[in-house]
Amino acid sequence: MLPKRLNTSTFSLFTLALISGCSSLTSSQNNSTSVSSFYDYQIYTPQGDNISLSQWAENIQTADVILIGEWHTHAGIHRFQTDTLKQLIQNEQSVALSMEQFSRDNQPVVNSYLNDEIGEQTLIKQANAWPNYESDYRPLVELAKSNQLDIIAANAPKPMVRCISKHGLDYLAKLPQDKRAYVATNIDLGDSPYKQKFMASMHHGEPSQHLNMYASQLTWDTTMAESIVNYKHAHPKTTVVHVAGKFHTEGGLGTAAQIKQLDPSLNIVIVTPVDAITKNSHDYQLEVLSPPVRYIKPENQQAAFSELFKNSSEPDCS
Structure with a gap:
């Protein structure tokens, strides 16, 4: 449960890297010259008009849920996420932060940190924070904490997701009720x-593996959506700002579609990072520099993947 603060074979990091990098980018002649470093960003409407952060916050003041997609570790996107949360707080809007980066089983640890019962290093260790927590997510969490906002640990536990990628959804039937609730x-x-x-983004493995991989991906999306909707039903006047990889959110698919299935009445706003602006987008567009190419030589990519698999510990799926 969240604190009442304002009355209110395996699935690995390889899959995460693959999913976050497989979305195609649109092209446009309307590139902003102001976006010249990885700290810069510019927000655009779906129609391709650039607007200020304050205008953006004004446009979305009736949103129930704001989904901000990211290229993980992108400084400009993480800056925008924090700036958005700060702007909504300054506008005296009731808001909560929802995060892909924490899972449901660690909600009590997140709560303990928000309540000053543990320190940051304990949070990082006990809540299995992502390796880039201190550089990329600390600003969001500390802003929420200092303003007494709830933080929703929205995701499914990674070991369970990896077991689904290996055995499919039948794995869930083996779980005791308390763990199944995660x-x-x-x-x-x-x-x-x-x-x-x-499925179009999958380039390795057998079709049967692809289906299990999709099951694990959809477990992420549906669990995050359910966590958000459950919170909204308990706090109907609070806007939820959710941060996650762009594949989970863009184009009204993934988590956005699952939220709509659970509660069609909710007004969802989506922000998707792009390196070029189009005139007819489903989402608000966040112009940033695209990430550097991860690998150029195939042998370097293969070596990195091999090392990743070698260092990945197998979860206990029994």
Whole structure:
């Protein structure tokens, strides 16, 4: 439970890297000259008009949920996330922060940190914070903490997600009730635009593995969506700002689609980072510099993946 602060074979990091980097980018002649470093950003409307941060906050004041997609570790995007949260606080808007980067089983640890019962290093260790927590997510968490905002540990536990990638959704039937509650109640693997997009991004392994990988991905999306909707139902006047990888949020698919299935009445606003602006986007567009190419030589990429698999510990899926 969240604190009442204002009355209110394996799935690995390889998959995370693959998913976050597989989305195609649109092209446009309307590039902003102000975006010249990885700290810079410029927000645009779906129609391709650039607006200020204060105008952006004004435009979205009726949103129930704000989904901000990211290229993980991108300084400009993380700066925008923090600036957005700060602007909403300054506008005296009731707001909560939801994060892909913490999972449901660690909600009590996050709560303890918000309540000053533990220090940051304890939070990082006990809540299995991402390696880039201190550089990229500390500003968000500390801003929320200093303003007594709730933080929703929205995701499914990574070991459980990896077991689903190995054994499929049948793995969930083995779990005791308390652990089963750490993932979404219903996970539908039926055909959808999101499933088509995911399958098109898979370039390695067998089709049966791809389906299990999709099941694990959808477990992420559906669990995050359910966590957000459950919070909204308990705090209907609070806007939830959720941060996650862009594949989870862009184009109204993934987590956004799952939120709509759970509660069609919710008004969802989506921000997607791009390196070029289009005139007809589903989402608000955040112009930033695109990340550098990860690998140029195939042998370097293969060596990195091999090292990643070698160092990945197998979860206990029994």
